[in-house]
Amino acid sequence: MLHGLRQVCGGRTQAPAAPYHDVPWRNCAYNDVMKILKRRRRPGLPALLIASLPAVACAHGGVVAEDDLCVINIGYLQAHFKVYVPAASGHRDYCEDIPVRGETVFVMEYLHDGLSTAPIEFRIIRNTTGKGRFAQLADVEALPDLDALTVRYEAPAAAPDVFTLLHEFETDGDYIGIVTAGGAQPGRTHTAVFPFYVGARGFGVWPWILLALLLLQLNFGFWRRRFAKPAALLLVILLPFGTLDARAGELLAADTGRVSVEIVPSLDPLTINRLHFWDVTLRDRAGRPISAASLEIAGGMPAHDHGLATEPKAVELGDGRYRIDGLRFHMPGDWVLYLTIDDGTHRERVTIRFSL
Amino acid sequence: MLAAALAGITGYGWHRYAPPAPWSPAERAQIRALGIASLPPLPTDPSNAVADDPKAVAFGNHLFFDTRLSANGLIACAHCHQPERHFTDGLPRAVALGVSDRNTPSIVGTAYSPWYYWDGRKDSQWAQALEPLEAPNEHGTTRERVVDLLRNDADYRHRYAGLFGALPESPADTDRVFANVGKVLAAYERRLMPGATRFDAYVAHLDRDGEPAAQTHLSSREIRGLRLFIGAAACTQCHNGPLFTNNEFHNTGLLSPPGLLPDRGRADGVRDVLADPFNCAGPFSSDPARNCPELEFARRGSELIGATRTPSLRNLGNTAPFQSRGQFATLAEVLDHYNTAPGAMIGHNEAKPLDLASWELDDLEAFLRTLAAPVDADPLLLGPPAAVQKLSRVRR
Numbered sequence: 001m002l003h004g005l006r007q008v009c010g011g012r013t014q015a016p017a018a019p020y021h022d023v024p025w026r027n028c029a030y031n032d033v034m035k036i037l038k039r040r041r042r043p044g045l046p047a048l049l050i051a052s053l054p055a056v057a058c059a060h061g062g063v064v065a066e067d068d069l070c071v072i073n074i075g076y077l078q079a080h081f082k083v084y085v086p087a088a089s090g091h092r093d094y095c096e097d098i099p100v101r102g103e104t105v106f107v108m109e110y111l112h113d114g115l116s117t118a119p120i121e122f123r124i125i126r127n128t129t130g131k132g133r134f135a136q137l138a139d140v141e142a143l144p145d146l147d148a149l150t151v152r153y154e155a156p157a158a159a160p161d162v163f164t165l166l167h168e169f170e171t172d173g174d175y176i177g178i179v180t181a182g183g184a185q186p187g188r189t190h191t192a193v194f195p196f197y198v199g200a201r202g203f204g205v206w207p208w209i210l211l212a213l214l215l216l217q218l219n220f221g222f223w224r225r226r227f228a229k230p231a232a233l234l235l236v237i238l239l240p241f242g243t244l245d246a247r248a249g250e251l252l253a254a255d256t257g258r259v260s261v262e263i264v265p266s267l268d269p270l271t272i273n274r275l276h277f278w279d280v281t282l283r284d285r286a287g288r289p290i291s292a293a294s295l296e297i298a299g300g301m302p303a304h305d306h307g308l309a310t311e312p313k314a315v316e317l318g319d320g321r322y323r324i325d326g327l328r329f330h331m332p333g334d335w336v337l338y339l340t341i342d343d344g345t346h347r348e349r350v351t352i353r354f355s356l
Numbered sequence: 357m358l359a360a361a362l363a364g365i366t367g368y369g370w371h372r373y374a375p376p377a378p379w380s381p382a383e384r385a386q387i388r389a390l391g392i393a394s395l396p397p398l399p400t401d402p403s404n405a406v407a408d409d410p411k412a413v414a415f416g417n418h419l420f421f422d423t424r425l426s427a428n429g430l431i432a433c434a435h436c437h438q439p440e441r442h443f444t445d446g447l448p449r450a451v452a453l454g455v456s457d458r459n460t461p462s463i464v465g466t467a468y469s470p471w472y473y474w475d476g477r478k479d480s481q482w483a484q485a486l487e488p489l490e491a492p493n494e495h496g497t498t499r500e501r502v503v504d505l506l507r508n509d510a511d512y513r514h515r516y517a518g519l520f521g522a523l524p525e526s527p528a529d530t531d532r533v534f535a536n537v538g539k540v541l542a543a544y545e546r547r548l549m550p551g552a553t554r555f556d557a558y559v560a561h562l563d564r565d566g567e568p569a570a571q572t573h574l575s576s577r578e579i580r581g582l583r584l585f586i587g588a589a590a591c592t593q594c595h596n597g598p599l600f601t602n603n604e605f606h607n608t609g610l611l612s613p614p615g616l617l618p619d620r621g622r623a624d625g626v627r628d629v630l631a632d633p634f635n636c637a638g639p640f641s642s643d644p645a646r647n648c649p650e651l652e653f654a655r656r657g658s659e660l661i662g663a664t665r666t667p668s669l670r671n672l673g674n675t676a677p678f679q680s681r682g683q684f685a686t687l688a689e690v691l692d693h694y695n696t697a698p699g700a701m702i703g704h705n706e707a708k709p710l711d712l713a714s715w716e717l718d719d720l721e722a723f724l725r726t727l728a729a730p731v732d733a734d735p736l737l738l739g740p741p742a743a744v745q746k747l748s749r750v751r752r
Contacts, residue, residue, distance in 0.1 A: 306606075326649060
C-alpha cells in the first residue's frame with residue numbers, strides 16, 4: 001500500500017556524512033590536544049556526576065543529543081570513541097576510564113572520512129608523567145624511553161570504516177593512549193593523547209549517593225517504559241505489515257512544479273527481495289520530455305536507520321525516459337526513495353514514499 | 357487473596373488453552389509467503405555451466421566428503437558441514453586445521469542466495485567452495501595440490517574429463533581447474549534443499565481446509581508464536597520468504613566473543629567480493645555475457661559496518677550455536693538479545709527492543725522449533741559415496 005507521494009523541492013541532496021557535526025562542542029580547557037566530550041540523554045544525573053568526579057570532568061557539553069557520544073579529536077579528524085570490556089560488562093561502553101580489567105576493545109568510528117584512508121598508529125603506555133589524567137602531548141614527548149613504557153603498539157596502518165583494537169590489560173593503573181593519524185610526511189600527522197585509568201577505584205561516599213540517584217532514575221525509566229508498553233506494542237503490530245502487494249500503478253507520478261515524474265516498476269506487484277528496475281519518465285512544466293538529465297538515487301527505511309540494499313544506477317533510454325536499475329527492497333515496511341534530478345539548469349529532489 | 361489467585365489461574369488457563377484468534381487476510385498472506393510451497397524453482401546459475409549436470413552432482417558428492425582435499429588428509433567439507441547436523445558442526449566457531457573466526461553456516465537452501473559467507477565476500481556457491489580449501493585454518497591445501505589429486509586419481513580424472521574435457525597439463529590452467537572444482541562442489545550443494553516442516557503442513561492445510569483443520573499441525577502456543585513472529589516481534593523484517601531470510605546484511609548489535617575483535621561484516625565483505633578473481637564478473641565465470649547485476653549494484657558504505665548475512669531459520673533447532681560467531685548457545689539467548697536490542701560495538705544495531713514478556717518469548721521459541729525437517733535431497737547425497745569411504749584414511 002502506498003502512502004502517496006510527497007515532494008521536496010530544492011532540498012538537501014545528500015545526507016551528511018555523520019549526524020554529529022552540527023552539535024556545538026565544548027572543549028576541555030586544560031587539555032587542548034585530546035578532547036573527549038560526552039553527551040547524555042538525561043541531563044540531571046550526569047550533570048551531577050560531572051560536577052563531582054574529576055574522572056569525567058572533561059566529559060560534558062550540550063545536552064540536546066539523542067545518543068551518548070564520546071568523541072576523540074585527532075587534530076581536525078574526529079571519531080566516535082568507545083571502549084568495551086565485553087566479557088565483564090557486555091554492551092556497556094566507556095569513554096575514558098575503564099573500571100573493569102580484562103580483554104578490552106577500543107573502537108573509533110570515524111566522523112571524518114579522512115580517517116578511513118589515513119594510516120593510524122595506536123600506542124598505549126603506562127602513565128609515568130606524574131600528571132595523571134592531566135598529561136598532555138608535551139608531557140608524553142618529554143618521557144625518556146617511550147618503548148619501555150609501551151604496553152601495546154600498533155604500527156601505522158589504514159583501517160577502513162572503523163578502527164578496532166583488542167588489548168588485555170595485565171595490571172590496574174594509569175595509562176595513556178596515543179593515537180596518531182596522517183599521511184606519510186611527518187609534518188602532516190595529527191596526534192591525540194588520552195590519559196585513562198584501568199581498574200576499580202574508590203570515591204568515598206559519593207558513589208553510594210549517586211547509586212541511589214541512579215536507581216531512582218532507572219526505576220522511573222522502568223515504570224515509564226512499562227506504562228508505555230501497550231501503546232508501543234500496538235504500533236509495532238500496526239505499522240510494518242500493511243500488505244505486500246503494493247500496486248505499481250499507485251507509484252505513478254510526482255510533480256514538483258518544475259518536473260513531473262512518472263514511474264513504472266518492472267515488478268507488478270512490487271515485492272521484496274527481488275532485483276528489478278523502475279522506468280521513469282521526466283517531463284517539464286510544459287509536458288516536454290527532459291533529456292540528458294542526471295539522476296541520483298538514494299533512500300532507505302527511516303524506521304530502521306538504514307539505506308537501500310543496493311546501489312541503483314540510472315541510464316537514459318531517450319525521450320525523457322530513464323531506467324533505474326538494480327533496485328531491491330529487502331524488508332517489508334515503509335520505504336523512502338529520493339530521486340535527485342539534475343537537468344543542467346535545475347536540481348530537483350523528489351521524495352517517493354511507499355510501503356511494502 | 358483467593359479471588360486474585362483464582363483470577364491468576366483463570367488468566368493463565370485462558371492464555372494457555374484459549375483457541376487462537378482467526379487470521380486476517382493480510383496475516384494469511386504473510387503466513388503463506390513463509391510456507392515452503394512459496395519457494396520458487398531453484399534459480400539457474402549461469403556462472404556455473406555444470407550447476408545442474410547430474411554427473412557434476414555425483415562428482416561433487418565425492419569431493420565434498422573427500423578428506424584428501426586437505427593439508428593433513430583428514431579434513432573434508434563434511435568435517436564442518438555435517439549432514440546429520442543439517443550441514444553445520446554444532447560448534448560456536450568452526451574447528452578444522454585451526455579455529456575459525458566464525459560459525460559454520462548451513463549449506464541447505466543456500467543456492468537461492470546471491471551472497472555467501474556471513475560477510476557476503478563470495479557471490480556464488482562455487483566461488484565460496486574454493487576458499488575453505490586454501491584457508492590455513494580450514495583445509496589448508498593449495499589449488500596445485502587439488503589439481504594434482506584430480507590428475508592422480510583415475511576416477512576423478514575421468515569424471516573431470518566427462519564434464520570439462522581432458523584435464524589440462526599446464527600450470528597456467530591451475531586456476532581454471534580449481535574454479536571447476538568449486539563448480540562441481542556447488543552442483544552437489546545445490547541439491548540440498550530444506551524439507552517440508554510441521555509449519556509448512558499447517559500452511560498447506562490453512563488454505564485447503566481452513567484454520568481448525570490446520571490446527572492439528574501446530575499447537576495453540578506455536579500459533580501464538582507465529583502471530584508474534586509475523587507481528588509484534590517483527591522477525592519477518594529480515595527473516596522473510598519461504599527460506600526465512602532476505603539474504604541481506606544487518607547489524608544486530610552482537611558482542612565480540614573473547615579473543616576476537618567485533619565482526620566488521622559486510623563492510624569488508626563487499627570490498628572482498630568486488631576484488632575476488634572468482635566472482636561472477638571474473639575470468640572463471642561460465643557466463644560469456646558476465647551478467648552480474650548483484651555485483652554491479654552491490655551496496656557499499658559505512659552503514660554495512662558490523663552487518664552480517666541474515667541466516668535461514670529453517671532447522672535452526674538443529675544448528676546451534678547461533679549468530680555469526682556462535683555468540684549464543686540457545687535460542688532463548690538469541691530471543692533475549694533481540695528483546696533488548698543493545699547498542700552495537702561497531703556500526704549501529706538496526707533492531708529495536710521488542711520488550712516482549714517472557715512467556716511471549718517462549719511462544720516464539722516454540723514456533724521456531726516447528727521449522728525442523730530432514731534435508732530434502734537424494735539420500736545418497738547425505739553421506740560419502742562408497743569409493744570415498746574407502747579412500748579417506750579417517751572418517752569424521
